[in-house]
Structures are given as C-alpha cells and as structure tokens.
Amino acid sequence: MSDATTTEERGGGILRERLSDFISQLAAAGALIVIFVFLSLTSAQFLTADNLFNVGTQTAYTVVIAIGETLVIITAGIDLSVGSVAALSGVLGVMTIVNLGLPVPLGIFGGILVGAGAGLVNGLLVTVAGLNPFIATLGMLSVARGLVFIFTNAQSIFGLPNSFMLLGQGEIGAVPIPIIVIIVVAIIGYFVLSRTRLGRYAYAMGSNLEASRLSGIPTRRYLTAVYVISGALAGLGGMIASSLINSGQPNFGLGLELDAIAAAVIGGASLFGGQGTVVGTLIGAFLIALIRNGAVLLNVNTFYQQVIIGVIIWVAVFWDQYRRRKLESSS
Amino acid sequence: MSDATTTEERGGGILRERLSDFISQLAAAGALIVIFVFLSLTSAQFLTADNLFNVGTQTAYTVVIAIGETLVIITAGIDLSVGSVAALSGVLGVMTIVNLGLPVPLGIFGGILVGAGAGLVNGLLVTVAGLNPFIATLGMLSVARGLVFIFTNAQSIFGLPNSFMLLGQGEIGAVPIPIIVIIVVAIIGYFVLSRTRLGRYAYAMGSNLEASRLSGIPTRRYLTAVYVISGALAGLGGMIASSLINSGQPNFGLGLELDAIAAAVIGGASLFGGQGTVVGTLIGAFLIALIRNGAVLLNVNTFYQQVIIGVIIWVAVFWDQYRRRKLESSS
C-alpha cells in the first residue's frame, strides 16, 4: 500500500491515469506547437493577428461541430450526419429570416433547433429503434441533404440583413465573435464532460453500456441527449458558416463529418468509446486548420497540400502515441 | 473491445450466435427482395436483362471494394482510403498502359499492385506504428488523392486500347464480365472468411485482440495482410471503374468509402469487429444500388431520392434487427 502511494508521488503509472488523456493532448499539442513555430519562421504573414484571427474564424464551425462529435464518440457512437445537418440548419435558419422575416436572433435559434431536431431523430433511431449509430446517422446524412435541396430547390439563399453577419464576421473588442463562440462552447463542453452527470455517463456508457444500465443509469435518455447536443452544435456550426458568407448554401458541409471525427480522434478520442476530451479536440481541429493555412501561405501546390496534410496527421498522431509509450517505460 | 461488443449487442443469448449473421443476412435479403419485387411491379423496364446487367455492371467496383472493406471491419478496423486508393490504382494502372505501353493484363495487375502497396502502408501504420485504423486510413485518403492529382496533373487519362474495355464492358456469353468478377471475388472472399486461417483470425482479432495475442496468433502479420487485401481489392475496383469509362479519372471514388462501409454494415457487419460476411455485404451493396436504380426508373425527383435512400437504409436495417429480436424472444 504505502509503496504504492510513494510511487504515485513519483508520478508513476501516469499512462493509465485519466492523466493519460492530458498527456495525449500535450503530445498532440506538441505537434501543434511545432507546426506553429515552423510557420512563424517560414512565413512572414503567419504570425499576424489578422491571419490568426482569420484561421480561428474560418475554423469556428468545424471546432463547434467537432466538440459535439467528440461527445458522441465518447459514448462509442459516431455522428456522420453533422455535415448535412449543419447545411440543413444553416439553410432553414436563413430562410426563416429571409422568407418568414424572423428577427436574426430567432432565426439563429431556429437553425440550432433544426439541428437539435435532426439530432433527436438520430438519438431515437439509436436508442429506441436500436439502430447502430453508423447506420442511423448515415441515413440522416442522406435525408438531411435531400431536405436541404428540397427546401432550397438547390439554390443558394441570399438577401440576409447585415445584422446577421455579426455571428460570423462581427467582433467584440478586437476579437472576432466566432472565436469567442469557440471559447464559450469549449468551456461549456469542458464542464459538461468533466463536471456533469451527462458527461460522466457519456464516458460510462461508452466504456461499458451494460454496466451503466445495471448501475441504474437511464442510458436511453442520456444517449439520446448526446445526439441532440451533437445535432444542436451542428446547427450552430451551420449558422456560423452561413453568417460567414451571409447566405445559405445547399452544398455546405460535404465531407465535414470526416474533419470533425478526425479532429476528435487526433485529439485522443477513441472510436471504441470511453475516451476523448474537449481540449484534445480543439487541438486536433486547429492542427488541421494550421496545416491548411500554412500550405496556402507557403503557396504549396494544392496537390502536394493533400499529401502533406495526410502525412502530418500520421506523424502528429504517431508522435503522440510514441511519447505516451516513452512516458510509460520511463517510470 | 469486448465491452464494446456488449455495447453493440442489446439483449443476450441467441442474438449473439453466429446464426445472427445468417439471420441478419436473411433480413437484409428480405428488404432486397421486397424492393426487387416492388420495382418489378412498378417499373416496366426494371426487370429487363439490360437493366439488371447495367445495375450489376455499374455496382461491380463498389461490391469488390466493399468486400475488402468488410474484411477490415471484421477485424474491428476501418479503411477510409478505399476511394482514393481506387482512384490512384485506376489512374496509375491506366498510365502504365497508355504511357509505358504495358500490355493490358499487366497494366491491370499493376493497378492492383498499387492498391496492395497502399494497403501495405495502411497495415504497417496500424500494426507497426500503432496508429488507430481511422487515422492511418484517413491519412491515406488524403495522401493517395494528392498523389493522383500529382501524377495526372488533374487531367483524366485517355488513349486506352479497346481491349482494356473488356474488364468493365466485356461479356462472356451474355454475362457482363464485371458481374463475373463480382461472383469470383465473392466466392473467394466467402472461402477466405469461412475456411482459412486468415478469415478465422480476422474474426478472432476483431472479437478480442488480446485473446488472439494470448492464443499465439501473429496478430501484426495477419492484420497487415487484411489491409493489403483491402487495398488490392480497391485497386481492382479502380481498374474496373476505369475500364467502365475507358479512362483514368483523377476524381473517381470521392466518398466511395461511405458506400463501401454502408454496404458492409447494412449487411450485418459490426464496426466493433467480429461480425460481418461476404453475403451480407453483397446484399447491402445491391440494396443501395437497386434503390438508386429504382429512383431513376420511377422518375423520383433527385432531391427526394436522397431522402428515400436514407429512409430505406433505416427501414431495412431496423427490420433486420426487429426480426433478430423476435427470433431471440421466440426461443
């Protein structure tokens, strides 16, 4: 007993502590930092408030959506529909403003509601109909996209009041609002995951659904809630994207789900559930964003860009794992 | 992983029997049959050799790729790179014929080799570098696509000899060669999964990797082999697709991975590993193909088509599970 405690002071066994998540984040963060430094040295324009704010602004919707995706992944689920749902919410939200003349805040709220609604369908399909999350959300991927085209007749929607641009293009002080949104969502997400029943149960259900059920957790209700949240955040992401370009785009968000999932997984989430954190996902999302930004700043040929992005993802994640292994052996 | 499977399977006992695979196939097949009959009744052109051969021909590459994907999914892995790898193989295979003047059969073989090579990289990243399959193949998705553009400079490749069209457009007797390819690959796949060590170990590793290791299975070697096979089949798929349009298309296969995974999952494969069959995947793939075909024959508005596809996927899989449950309780 005693020796065990002393060894803990030595900080041993960190790998297997919840701390390991933190390490894994540090590692990913390490990659982030390396790339950051590299770009600062190689590109004169990289380390300018303008550029960094730009990156933050352009990544906002991915980050917001990725945080919702993380929550789902923690429960050993997956949400493939975020891209389509974001498009649906963005378009419908915009339409309520343009066509129904709702005030902007209501329209934004409406968009988020649409996302939550889609999420609710996903959740019920998983918990009540008992579909596996991949199938449920794959179906929604297709259904939501179809609805977008039906509602818009495949035409982009313009004619938004300028006030709508605030969400995506406004600033508070010198800080772009999308970045503030990121910060707020991230902080809330962090607290939900680490301090609330919902978060705790998400980890528990992802780690062992049956044990959670037998521990009296109303797993269906909480699982459904998780998908609703993911949908709502997809909705928010969709509204941010629409506001960025002050229009509703039926083609928005194709393939966005892969970005979201990648961000979560690079950030240390496991598709088998029970693992994942907001900080990790933030790092993962910005890792991807910086690579893309850097590729353009350094005027890398678009074709080589894709190769480089792929390779860096490999290296970053590998490095993460490598550092964890070393940390394990060195204790 | 083992608790992941419990997450997967609600309710106990029989549901977990190997039988379930068979049932699940029957169920999916049920959906397939229903749609088949429905289309035969509603569309005069559906039940014509021409149309059915068309569907088979156009689905061939998806089926071939989906079978490889199934093998990977059985090991609790995932291969997101099949689309890009198919494009890379298709393009490079075609180039060896057009630019290097290799004889057609060699060129096709070359394309398959390219796919196998990409698969090998995936496999080593998973087994040696210890990356999780999602990350490894996500990187490859990006890298392979980049390479395609680099090699082709984003131009589709033409000037193929007509003999090349055989693979995709030829027929033996009255039967289109792609359909024969499907049959051959399916039969081989079936035997590999049910009669060989590789197949057995795929299920074992997907079901409980640790147990497989403890049982003395050289897991790394077999896991790698699985990804190589998936890559090779993606390569074959790419060559079939190129032959179908007698050219190498740099943009081929975008989003194809979702189709392949969907086919496998609809066919009863579990993303948590240990489950999945060739027959199931065949059914899944043709289910999707028939829905698309029918939507055109019945002149369904393209937008509604997507909604319908999504809904039918939901219904088909739900029905599958429903029948399984009934079967469970009635025992």
Add this chain to the structure above:
Amino acid sequence: GAKVRQSSSGGKGGGSTGNSGSLRIAVVPKAIGFDYWATVQNGAKCAASEHKNVSVEWKGVTQETDVNGQIQLLQDFITQGVDAIVYAATDAKALHQVSQQALKKGIVTINIDSGTTPQPKQVPLIATNNVAAAEKATEYMAKKLGKKGGKVALIEFQPGTETNTTRVKGFKNVMKKNPQLKLVAKQSSQSDYNTALRVTSDVLTSHPDLSAIYAANEPSVLGAAAAVQRAGKAGKVLIVGWDTASGEIKDVKQGLVAGVLAQNPFLMGYKGVNEAVKKLRTGDKYTLKSIDTGAVLITKGDLNQSKIQSLLNPSCKNPPTWTAQQ
C-alpha cells in the same frame, strides 16, 4: 469468348415521331445544387410547356466529379427508352460512349453546356465556348490592370473536371500573352463557398499586394469577393469570374467584383428541349445543329440593359433567346 458489350438495341426508342405522340425527355445536368443548373432546368421546363404533352425528367448526380454516377444515370434512362436525352457531359471523353449507346437505341441525344470528344455528328452541342469566354474575361482583367500588370491569383473549383479545365485553359492562354501578369497563387474552392473564402483569405494574407483574382465558378467568386471585402481590400483587388448568382450580381453592383461571365443556361435548357422536340416531331427532315449560346462579361455599367436583365432573370415570359450568332 469475351467481347466488348453492346447494350442490346431495339426496345422502345425515338421511333415515336409524328406530331402529337407524348414525349419523355430526360434532362441531365452535370450536378444538382447550383443556381446555374437550376436555371437550365427552368429553360427546359419552359420549352416543354410550349409544346403539347412533352414531359421533362430532370435528374442529376450531386457531385460534378461523379462521372461514373452520371454514366449510370444516363444508362438507366437509355434502358427506359426515353425519347430524348439532353445532358451536360461531366467528362468529355468518358461520356462519348454513352452518347453512342443512346444513338444506337435511336434516342435523340443533345449535349448542353459541355459536349463529348469526339462529338458525334448526330449530337449537337448547345453551349458556351468556355475557353473563348475565359479568354474574354482574362483579357478584360489584363486591360484593367494596364501595362504595369501585377500579381494574379486563380481560384479554380474542382481540378480534373471538364469545365474547370477549359475555364483555366482560357485563363492561362491569356496570362501567357501578358507577361506583366504574374500568377502567384492557385487554390481550389472544391465548389464550396466557405472553402473559397478560406483559401482566398489566406492568399490575400500571403500576398497583400495582390492585384487581381480570376475565380472559375459561382462559389469561387462569392468566396473570393467575401474574402477581399473581409480584408478591407474592396475595389483594390480586381475580381473577374464566372456565373451570375444573385449574390454575385450584388457584388458587381457594389463594385466588389469587376465582372462576371454570364452564360445563357436558360437558353441551353430551352434550346436543348426545343431542338429535341422539333427533331422528334418532324423526324428526319429536321437536322440538329450546334449552337453557341455565347457568354457576356457583365460589368457594373451594363447591369441595367434589358438584354442583360433578361439574361439575369430569365423567365418563360421573356426568355433570353438571343445567341452568340445574332
């Protein structure tokens, strides 16, 4: 032995000539989900409405890159034995064989927007000459920048697709002729407004002294314009590009975008169906011929011309029926 497959001819086909027989005409765009193609659809509907019992079936893939998908779609229509197929080829060479199959079945086949190579003589092409149009726009840009020239960025949308290739080709032709123009950045918008915005912003960051942007389609133009405005460089960076979505026209009004190439998608759809009906109803007497529907570079100045207006807001009441020939 193995032989290349010929989809068995026979079956119902364009045989149904004669004045009154009801006609099913399939109209297949490159992709659904863009204003441009929606306008084509309106043109097609309009033409159909002007004839008795002609029905238009509008269907397309969701990604311009999905060549196999479009082929499958067209083959489905061929097996159905529709009377005519009016389509825009997602890939010139790959789609050639499909036209052949259609003709073999006696289906009247017409290309709109993009044709095939080789272009079967029985298959007319009703389209803009993309290369020529691109050259026109780029020359305008060169003229505007004057002899001191400057840095130019290219925002293409989907490398490897026919339209992208031709529009870039025309652009590059002119760039070659004008050494004072320096191509400093080439980025792809993946036909996504947000992506266009992102890459253009980054380009502007790395080239603060950028003088002009050539954007090859609707989302690319919109994104480029948004980025320029965002960077506070409105009017300082000259933007020329393609298509006429209402958002783009607004930008032209505001002087954010110098000029956009307006094709005549309405006319493509309109003529496409119209020609098909004529051919079907009058039979062999009528010979189909290709039409260049032309492309106009719309600048702030000529927004109010009625001709331009009818081009921008085409409707069945005042169809923009003039063509490049006229």
Add this chain to the structure above:
Amino acid sequence: MSGCVSVLQLGVSILWEEGKMSSHEEEPVIRLRNVSKEFPGVLAVDGINLEIMPGEVHVFAGENGAGKSTLMKILSQVERPSRGEVEISGETVVFHGPRHAQSLGVAMVYQEFALAPHLSIAENLFLGREPGRGGFVNRGVEKEKAREVLGRVGLEINPGRLVSGLTVAQQQRVEIAKALVIQAKILVLDEPTATLAEKEIEGLFDVIKDLSAHGIAVLYISHRLDEIFRIADRVTVMRDGKVVETSPVGELNEDKLVRLMVGREVENLYPKPETEIGEVLLRVSGISRGKILKDCSFEVHSGEILGFAGLVGAGRTELARAVFGADKIDAGTIELEGKDLRIKNPGAAIDAGIGYLTEDRKGEGLALQLGVDQNVTLANLPSWLGFINLKAERRTAQRWKEELNIRTPSLRRRVQVLSGGNQQKVVVAKWLETKAKVLFFDEPARGIDVGAKAEMFSLIGDLAEEGRGIVLISSYLPELLNMCDRILVMREGTVAGVIGREEFSEERVIALATGAKEEAA
C-alpha cells in the same frame, strides 16, 4: 457421493504415485532466478526464485495484488520480466511472446477470460492451432476434437455455439478445455474454480491429478483454502510481489496458511452476525421468464441473509436479474415493505432500494476505462442539478478504498489494470454505496483473497445487522452454509426448496439442486 469420490481419488492417487516415481530424479521443469516485473507505480513481482518439479501440483496463494497472475503471465510470456531469468526444462527462455511459450509447452488459463465472444466454442478451443494445412481450416476435424476435449471438462454442449451466449461458468470451462488442447509440459490455472460449483470442481481436480500423474507440472492459483489442501503438493504464498514461503502442503494448516497470506491473524473467515430477523422486506411471487425462470417465489426478511444455491445454469443469476429489472419478465409481482413495485429497469430497482452485484465483473460490473473513484460512485453519483460534487465523490471513493482496502496507487487509476480481486472490491464498493434495503450479491467472493473475503462477509453481516435484506448467490457451499439464515435451492429455473439454518447440510442442498432423493437427510 463422498464414497464414490474417495474411490476416484484412490484410483487417481495410484497413477499419481507412479507419476511421482518417474519424476523423482528429474530436473526441475521451471527454474525462476530473481524474476521481477515492474509496472508503472507497482513492483508487481519482486525478485522471485523458485523451482517447479515435473508432475507436481504447485499452488500459489496470496492477497489480491500479490503478483500471482503477473508471475504466471511471465511464464506464458505475456509480460516481459523486468529483471531475472526464466528457465524451462533446463533452457533459458528468450522472450518471444505467448506463441513461443506454447511451443515450450506452457499452457495457461487466464484469470480474465481470454476468449473471443464472436467465435464458436470449437473455434476458440483451437484458436492459433487450427487443424488443417496450407492456411485452410478443417472444420470437420475441429468439431470432432472439440467434442472430445469438452468431454474431458464435462461440458456437453454443441461446440458450434458462440461463446458470447454462454454463462460465466460455461466460459470458464471452455477456457480450461482450451488449455488442455495444447500438449503442455506446464499447465497454469489462474483461479479456475472461481465460478465453478462443487460438481464441476470435482471433475476439474480429476483432470488435474490425471495430468500431474503424467508428469505435467500444474501451477494453480486459488483463494479457496479447502482446494489448496485437496490438490496441492507444495504451496507458495506471495505478498507484495515477494515469496513469503514455499513449503510442502503437509507442513501447513489453514490457520498458518491464512496467517502467511494476510500477514496477520484472521480469527473467523465467516463472521456470521447474530441478528434477529425482522418482518418481510422483499416479497417476490410467481416470477417467470421464458424457459429460464418458471414461477419463482421467495421472500427476504430484514436482517436476513438468504442464500441462492444450485448447479450452474440453475437460474440463480437470472432470478436476481429479473427482480432487479435487468431482464423483462413474463409474469410475477415484487413487493418491497408491503408496497407493490413496478420495476421496469435497474434504475427503478435502485430507486426503490434494491441492488444487484453482478457475477460478470468485466462484462456487467465495471466501466474499465473509468477510474476507481468513478466506478465506485457510478450507481449513486453525488450531484446537484446534474452537477457532480467532485469533492464528495473523492471522499466517498477514499472511504471505500480504506474500508475494503482496495489496492491501487491512485483513486483515478483505471480499474482495467487493477488485480482481479481489487476490481471485485471496486464493484462491491459501488453497491454498498447505493444504501439499498435489499442487496443481491452474485458470486461476491469471486477472486477475493481470504482476508478481503473475511472483511467482505463481515461487511455483509453488518449490512444485515443494519436491518437490510441480503441475498447471497454462491456456487461455493461453505460460504452459504456459514453465512446464511436460509438457503433457497434452485433447479432448472424453479425453486426446488428452501432450507432453514437449523437443518443446513451439504447433502440436502446438493440433493435438492440435483433433484436426487434425499436419503442423506
């Protein structure tokens, strides 16, 4: 019954002597030199020196976390020793992994099941050793051999069935059969009887003796004292990764053994409290579920400990699950303190004041990726308006860690890597924390060392004294006979009978469980 056993033993022990004879002048089959294994934060195995002779049955005993399993995993080359060297039949072992260990003739039954749930029994038995040549598997032969091996462990079920459909006990026997498939020189069994009932244990011991008679060394980990004295030739007691003592079983008695294991005196293994039984707490009547449960009724009084006895598969677990709302029932009513309960799901049961400690630790008990603290509070999370009170949580966890003496370097450590017994303690803590009025314990002593077992039974006793009703499901009769006020015996999904404490006897229980006539009583 006991008669026939002794005959059996006689028969075997003769063979056995021969085994001894032949193996006398032989080299030790295993020689451990100063073997150590360090995990981050723990020195699991600490400088072990040991020699194992062919044909000997060598039992390893010791507290949870003493390092027994780890030591065995070193032998089967699952864990690479940090220091020291292992010699097998005179050859120094170079670490290559499990496959190599098997080729050296080391077969092991792991404490935590190493089965692939999606594979059939036959497929699991021959995993890594499939019959057939050139990459192909000969399933015909496989099934044949499988039947034969299953017969040896007395498991008459279709080898084509999926392992995931089996009960814990059935899986355990598949594990043993799997080890028998290897032509082993050394057979390692890590707590193989934890889930077995008396009848199956008999069968297992016959197998073991038969093997040792043929010169195979059997290394056997167990927490059950009686077993140790029944089969051991020599016993090694471990504590904190070190060998406390190795001695022939003859030189030991229970008390001495317990003292060696725990390091202190344990006066009473089964501290049965003298509580006066109150009125009925829980009344269950007419519960039926499919073919598994048929019209089962019973009552639990406050302060009472009711035992569930029965052969494996009798339906004890299923009955508990039914009351707990874990499975849908076809018929039956549940009354708690006179009030009718409508229990749709475990949540409702817990709220009503019923708790159920599952028998399958990993599958249904623990969230393996979560920390000790989080598992302890899983069923009763201290929170307000959905916000968790982390301080309270930590305090609770700390309290149980001390009370049950859970061995973990940190409360936040993932339960995944705790020793089997310590994992079990975590589950127990979770349910004690729910403050339920009626608690079902399904095989609670599984894999818990004597010290901890005593602690836990005294805890169960205390709970009874507090006036709660306890249901104790166990396949280990001594536990039931010592702890319970009444024993309910199940047979094939029905309640075969209930026995009062005054008329307790193994024979009666077994007779009821097997349905034999009760000439014993």
